[in-house]
Amino acid sequence: MMDSGWTIPFIVRDQLVNLSEELSQETLDYVQNDYLDSAVQTASDPETGDLYGLPMFTDYPVMHYRKDLVEDAGYDPEGENWATExxxxxxxxxxxxxxxxxxxxxxxxxxQADEYIGLSCCTFSETMTSWGGAYFGDHDNLFGPVGDRPVTVNEEPVHDTIRMMRSFVAGPGAENALDGYQQVTNTDVFEFDEEDARGPFASGDAVFMRNWPYAIEATVGYDDSPITADTYGTMPLPYAVEKGEGNYEGTGGSSHAFNGWHLSVNPHSDRLGDAIKLLEAFASEDVMxxxxxxxxxxxxxxxxxxQANPDNVGAIGNHLDTLAVAAENTVARPVTTIWSDQSPIIAEEVHAAYRNEKSPxxxxxxxxxxxxxxxNG
Known part of the structure; x- marks a missing residue:
């Protein structure tokens, strides 16, 4: 099993079985036609399109919120279709x-706005995408070709992404902030990772939280949280420009960082046939x-x-409609052979701008x- 965020996009072909040559055509058609594009993209060779991993399960964030606080303040999440719009x-x-x-x-x-991998791969990437910006232009360039793609971070949508966060932590009148965007938090978030963000929310000390779906199960009914299944709300992440109206292909609209795991096969296995049968079994709606x-x-x-029965899937059962919308609007991290060198400096420069140590x-x-x-090496 391999993490979709790190391995598949720059696979060495002799280290994994080419599943496009081994899986049945029925399974290959199912994967190509019905699986999430981001999942298939991260499981495929970026040059040939051949499949080297079978997506097994996925992960993508949503906006979590206190339904009780929102309703007490006079808002109507159900009437306004927050869950899906x-x-x-x-x-x-x-x-x-x-x-x-x-x-x-x-x-x-x-x-999550700390200086770490989660900033470059996820929270900044998805918010920048929702503004119509990108690291490397069109999303066809996410996995290369390295050295032959544009670097597009020094553009207005990316600057505005940073300015918006400045407004969120210091208000629209602050230096390098964005007019019209209100203060909704403080600079504490510049030290937050996933659990740091969940802690205040779970204890009842936050209205909204961007986080992964695990936070639902981890919060409802645990740690003496005042949030119950009935008062826990989720919605897709907000956007700045309409989908398809960004500067580059694949940008604009509600955007959610993609994560997940794939199944792959060692080409030196002496049970290749059995391994392929196992993968075929996982490509089944019933198994999923x-x-x-x-x-x-x-x-x-x-x-x-x-289509899942909400009563059978635990705490996330009340949020399947939101998760389905988020799934259709995922963006993969731009993992290549040099991403491990690029990711830390993205986090460093974005974090410096968030803190107003540098202008956007x-x-x-x-x-x-x-x-x-x-x-350019």
Whole structure:
């Protein structure tokens, strides 16, 4: 089993079995036609398109919120279809600021903004995408070709992504902030990873939280959390520009970082036939549903999530409609042979701009130069 975030996109062909040559045509058609594009993309050779991993389960974040606090503040999440219809970041900031003020809790919003891999691969990537920006232009370039693709971080949508976060932590009147976007949290989030963000939310001290689906099961009914299944809300992540209206192909609209795991086969196995049969078995709606119900892992076919019986899947059962929308709007991290060198400097420069140690323009100009150096070897 391999992490989709690190291995498959730059596989060495003699280290894994080419599943396009071994799986049945029926299974290959199912994978290509019904699996999440991000899952298939990260399991395929970026040059040939051949499949070297079978997506087994997936993961993608959503916006979590306190339904009770939101409703007490006068909002109607069900009537406004928050669960399936993404709102703009500007509207989100207005609501979060209002509920934060009315509720008196510590945070209006928590997220992961520490200087670590989660910033470059996920929270910044997905928010930048929702603004219409990108690391390397069109998303066809996510996995290369290294050295022969544009570096597009020093552009207005990327600058505005940073400015929005400046507004979120310091208000629209702060230096390098974005007018019209309200303060919804404070600089504490610059030290937060996933559990740091979940802690205040689970204890009742935050209105909204960006996090992965695990947070639902980890919060409802545990750690003396005041949040119950009935008061736990989720919705797709907000967006800044409409889908398809960004600067590059694949950008704009509600965007969610993709993560997950794939099954692959060692070409030196003396039980290759049995291994292929096992993979064929996993490419089944019934098996995916069983894994979802018993383990809670989201399937690579979003239709299975959408069709699951909410009563059989635990705490996430109330959120399957939101998860289905998020699944259809995932963005893969740009993993190549040089991503391990690029990811830390992305986090470093973005974090410096978030903290206002550099202006967005200066930080992204510096990042552009550093990424190009790595791209060009």
């Amino acid at each position: 993404p709102m703009t970041w500007q509207r989100f900031s207005e609501i979060a600021a209002d509920v934060w003020e009315q509720s008196g809790v510590e945070y209006g919003f928590t997220t 549903l069983t894994i979802l119900e018993n383990v809670g892992h989201l399937p690579p076919d979003p239709a299975v999530t959408e 323009e200066r930080a992204m100009s510096d990042l552009e130069e550093r990424l190009l150096e790595i791209e």
